[in-house]
Amino acid sequence: xxxxxxxxxxxxxxxxxxxxxxxxxxxxxxxxxxxxxxxxxxxxxxxxxxxxxxxxxxxxxxxxxxxxxxxxxxxxxxxxxxxxxxxxxxxxxxxxxxxxxxxxxxxxxxxxxxxxxxxxxxxxxxxxxxxxx
Amino acid sequence: xxxxxxxxxxxxxxxxxxxxxxxxxxxxxxxxxxxxxxxxxxxxxxxxxxxxxxxxxxxxxxxxxxxxxxxxxxxxxxxxxxxxxxxxxxxxxxxxxxxxxxxxxxxxxxxxxxxxxxxxxxxxxxxxxxxxxxxxxxxxxxxxxxxxxxxxxxxxxxxxxxxxxxxxxxxxxxxxxxxxxxxxxxxxxxxxxxxxxxxxxxxxxxxxxxxxxxxxxxxxxxxxxxxxxxxxxxxxxxxxxxxxxxxxxxxxxxxxxxxxxxxxxxxxxxxxxxxxxxxxxxxxxxxxxxxxxxxxxxxxxxxxxxxxxxxxxxxxxxxxxxxxxxxxxxxxxxxxxxxxxxxxxxxxxxxxxxxxxxxxxxxxxxxxxxxxxxxxxxxxxxxxxxxxxxxxxxxxxxxxxxxxxxxxxxxxxxxxxxxxxxxxxxxxxxxxxxxxxxxxxxxxxxxxx
Numbered sequence: 314x315x316x317x318x319x320x321x322x323x324x325x326x327x328x329x330x331x332x333x334x335x336x337x338x339x340x341x342x343x344x345x346x347x348x349x350x351x352x353x354x355x356x357x358x359x360x361x362x363x364x365x366x367x368x369x370x371x372x373x374x375x376x377x378x379x380x381x382x383x384x385x386x387x388x389x390x391x392x393x394x395x396x397x398x399x400x401x402x403x404x405x406x407x408x409x410x411x412x413x414x415x416x417x418x419x420x421x422x423x424x425x426x427x428x429x430x431x432x433x434x435x436x437x438x439x440x441x442x443x444x445x446x
Numbered sequence: 447x448x449x450x451x452x453x454x455x456x457x458x459x460x461x462x463x464x465x466x467x468x469x470x471x472x473x474x475x476x477x478x479x480x481x482x483x484x485x486x487x488x489x490x491x492x493x494x495x496x497x498x499x500x501x502x503x504x505x506x507x508x509x510x511x512x513x514x515x516x517x518x519x520x521x522x523x524x525x526x527x528x529x530x531x532x533x534x535x536x537x538x539x540x541x542x543x544x545x546x547x548x549x550x551x552x553x554x555x556x557x558x559x560x561x562x563x564x565x566x567x568x569x570x571x572x573x574x575x576x577x578x579x580x581x582x583x584x585x586x587x588x589x590x591x592x593x594x595x596x597x598x599x600x601x602x603x604x605x606x607x608x609x610x611x612x613x614x615x616x617x618x619x620x621x622x623x624x625x626x627x628x629x630x631x632x633x634x635x636x637x638x639x640x641x642x643x644x645x646x647x648x649x650x651x652x653x654x655x656x657x658x659x660x661x662x663x664x665x666x667x668x669x670x671x672x673x674x675x676x677x678x679x680x681x682x683x684x685x686x687x688x689x690x691x692x693x694x695x696x697x698x699x700x701x702x703x704x705x706x707x708x709x710x711x712x713x714x715x716x717x718x719x720x721x722x723x724x725x726x727x728x729x730x731x732x733x734x735x736x737x738x739x740x741x742x743x744x745x746x747x748x749x750x751x752x753x754x755x756x757x758x759x760x761x762x763x764x765x766x767x768x769x770x771x772x773x774x775x776x777x778x779x780x781x782x783x784x785x786x787x788x789x790x791x792x793x794x795x796x797x798x799x800x801x802x803x804x805x806x807x808x809x810x811x812x813x814x815x816x817x818x819x820x821x822x823x824x825x826x827x828x829x830x831x832x833x834x835x836x837x838x839x840x841x842x843x844x845x846x847x848x849x850x851x852x853x854x855x856x857x858x859x860x861x862x863x864x865x866x867x868x869x870x871x872x873x874x875x876x877x878x879x880x881x882x883x884x885x886x887x888x889x890x891x892x893x894x895x
Contacts, residue, residue: 316575318630324811326720344575346630351720351809351818359524360630364576375811 315445316344316366320352323381327374330403334370337434343441354385358392367445368398370437378405379418386423398444400437402428448504449473450882452874453490453663454670455480455510455656457702460489463874464500467882470889472871473500482513486659494662506663509877511540511670513654516646519545519564519595522626523571523580528601530724531627532570535600535635537731539642540672541566542703544735550583556591565650566642567595569609572602574628585609589616596645600626600638621645633725643668667880670873671731674698675707677876678831679729681890682709685883691891694829695859697798697844699791699836701740701774704798706847707731712804712822712857719806719817726822732802737794739787739836740774743767750793758789784840791836791843799847804857819857825849827859831894833867865894 317338321331328350335347346364348356357369369389373381382401389397401424406415412429419427426440447466454461460480464473476496481489518541522528525548533543545564547555559567567588571581581601588597589612597620599609606622613620621644624637651657651666659666667673674696684690693710708730714721736745747767755763766786770776778784804821832844844866849858871893879886 314575324809324816326811326816346573348630349720351722351816355526356722359527362524362577363527363627364573364630365578366576 314342314344315368316346316364317368317370317441318346318348318357318360318364318366319370319372320348320357321350321372321374322352322354322357323373323375323377324351325373325375325377326350327372330374331372334372334434337438341438354381354388358388358394361394361397362392366397368400368441371399371401372403373401373405374403376404376407378403382419382422382424389423398425398441399423400426400428400441402432402437404430447501449500449502450878451503451506451663452877453506453508453659454873454877455486455490455508455512455659455666456670457511457515460486460493461870461874462493462497463871464497464503465874465878465889467504467885470885470892472869472893474498475869475871480512482655486512486656487662490659490662505881507877507881508659508663508666509668509670509673509873510651510656510666512656514563515671516541516566516642516650516669517562517564518543518566518568518642519547519559519562521547521551521567521569521571521584522601523549523577527630527724528570528572528627531633531635532568532600532638534633534727534730535626535638536568536642537733538635538672538675538727538729539639539646540669540675541642542733542735547584550580551587553587556587556593559593559595560591564595566598566645567593568598568600568626568638568642570601570626572605573630574603574625576602578602578605581605582608585612589613589618592616593618596620596649598623598638598641598645600624600641619649627724631724633727635727639672643672667877671705671733673877673880674873675729675731677872677879677886677890678707678709680876680879680883680887685887687884688887690887691829691895693824693827694831695824695827695847696831696833697795697837697847698834699794699843700738700834702735702738702742704734704737704794705731706798706802708802708822708824708827710822710824710827712824714819715823715826716817719819721819723820726804730802730822732798734794734798734801737798739790739794740770740776743770743790746790746794750797754793755789758792760786760789787836788840788843791840792846795843795846796850799858800853800856805855806857807855821857823857824859825857827862829865830859830862831865831867831872833870833872838866838868838870867894869893
């Protein structure tokens, strides 16, 4: 069984989407380690180390995602998690920005998949299946 | 009249308490120096003769923290997760955790373990189904070094078969327990605590010459701190037949350490507060090896510095501190020295509470102010029990654990009734509560409230 760490990063307390993702991925046979809202980068990383996770899925709904996600990948590499997939999604940037630029900034930060607002869980699910083969 | 004799083989004193189980009364108490250097029976016999003649004694139970108590090394993977879970399990089992190791242990660390006074190694690492490399590596290091220290195996269960085979092949003594952290942030300490207690009774008491006491008492059943924690749980949570007094704290300031126990879930008590991090044990014990009145006097000064003493209007305290470290049996007689001891104890109480209690911090978010809690919320605790000489004999020390406007983020108790273990009987009643919970609880209420 593949293990994924799921959580909402930063000072963000949006719990509903987090519960929906937990439900969807659990139903699809993933071992979901849900660290919940108000999670720091270190919490994701520590959970991934102890559970030997295959992927870390970061949610950010409150617009500060870009600040919260800075340096995440470097910390993963430092913690020996360079091969663990790193996804991010939600309302990860604020204002009317060009999505392609925003996405590129997260790719440059080392995220493997970056999702815009309105992405269905099914999309992330099918990507994860592909990426974890 | 059925009588039970309770013995606490302490680090300094062997304390005896004789209780009438039918009248539910303390009949007699006595005290003598603990004598592990010759035979533990010498001190026991001396204390026993001081008890006087009380006829036939039906049952004799003992607990022990003699000969250095029980020292456990905690090994895990991530410092804040399995290492912390292993530490909490060991502390809950009444041990001192003087060593802890994270990630992959090294040859230097193995060497440190070999040359230390470690009694038991609690080997954890990985959630069930999680990381296997760390605990497998650490088990291999232990096996290769042929460590002669009993191991409690309490990590990722997927690694159990391989590690057990490895330990059997290398003649490593081990006992298996459930994973101390089976899932992220879920604490599971009961099984490991029980296995530590079992090894303590079977192996450690024998090695330290405490087992010899069983020639004269029926059973040495647990380390003293484990008994006290058990007794506090009975006092707080009650038994099947009787209500307890609710959430409570216990402060014990000794010569070498300051211990704080708390009974209660400690979940957020106010709306809008989110709990974060590893789950807290309902019966939580913390032991501060650098906060104490005599053996740890120097360590106390090194930790808190002159500043802490200045707050109490004292200055240039080094001589007084050094004197106490050198004369560990010292009992102050004049007013100035008594007051100095009270100040030391007050600092110990305050600092130990800071380390035990949970904190809340505010987080600014677009939804307004949010609050993040780490550790236990003890604001609603109704009782604090004070034990240990300095706390029992002087007022105003236990109060230092209460809410303090200078430490506003700490979730300390606000309004509390302070109970004092005047007759030094709480550890005996706790020991008794293991076999006779209802009688012990009624007696605790009678003697303490």
